[in-house]
Amino acid sequence: MERIPILKMGQFLLVTIQVDMHDKLAMTLQEDLTNRISATRAKGVLLDISALDVVDSFIGRMIANISSMARVLDAQTVVVGMQPAVAITLVELGLPLEGVHTALNVEKGMDWLRRRMDDDTGDFRGASL
């Protein structure tokens, strides 16, 4: 069966979506990822969706869900590389993904996760201001 690979990098898990997402695949990813987080005690998840150019409300919801589930399992999620068209679609669908942290690319996302680790008290953004 088709699966999205989840790579472990130190304390973080790296998920790169390179294929067209369909609902079944999204559900599998959700399940695999939660299992991996609890198995590896990962502190952060980096979800790279730069290759994703079509989203629907289900996939949008899935991204929000993954982030919430990871938080419950004590891991921070950052979504990176969203395409402009995808961002516009999600906003138009009324899914602005409140509470999901985003970054422009993998580098910036990693940077954020690392700083988040160093400064584990409260929201990093809030702390920096």
Next chain:
Amino acid sequence: MKDASRIAGVIKSNEKEILADWIKEQLASGTHRGDLLKESDLREQSRSFLSALQSATQKDGNGNLDAPAWGDVKHMLGELSKARALAGFSPTETATFVFSLKQPIFSRLRSELKGDANALAEETWNASVLLDKLGLETMEAFQKSRESVIDRQQRELLELSTPVVELWDDVLALPLVGTLDSNRTQIVMESLLEKIVATGASIAIIDITGVPTVDTLVAQHLLKTVAATRLMGADCIISGIRPQIAQTIVHLGVNLGEVTTKATLADAFLVALKRTGASIVKKEKKEANAAERA
């Protein structure tokens, strides 16, 4: 048809006189724009139109403008209206071209059909209907070319009004000028997001000093742009909110709570610099600091 082809006959046998009368009529009507159209051009236009009209009435006397025989006449009228619309003629001045042809044709018909009142009335009516149709055709073409001009200008305006500028490393600014509607916001949003991808900027400043009024729709558009920018992984600051607009936003009950707002572009720029870790230091102060350290 027999009836209508009489017009063709009348035009054919009196072409020179009708043309002379017609041009005189056009020049005398007070709607000729000597400043926009040379008299020699008007003569040439009138001559070629009259001969096209003659051959069309010859081929198809029914006055059915959809018939292929009228293709030439319609094409000619279309080109003429288009040229006049672009040159700045008024609708009346354009329509007079066709309508002033009535008088010369009617007077020729009158002299041809002197004895037969019934035929004269019939022919006059036919000619009148035909010329009215041609007049409407002219107006239609005139209107169409005016609309295409407006369309083009609107498109150009859209392109002109959405520049995204790089203020600093990692900082973009989007000075908005003019009223925001759905169409424009869509283009603004797209160009901002594209630019964020292209430059890798982490902060975007939307300056609305040039936006005259903000209503719920505009506020909603702004919020959407901010949300989309955040999804891309960049922060958004809105600047240039005038007191009046601040009042409107609060009265409308729009919640800008999550969005950073600053009074001026300069303030927003400072915040952006602070967030990216850069700062501006006055030169004397810097030297003073250096001296102190030494």
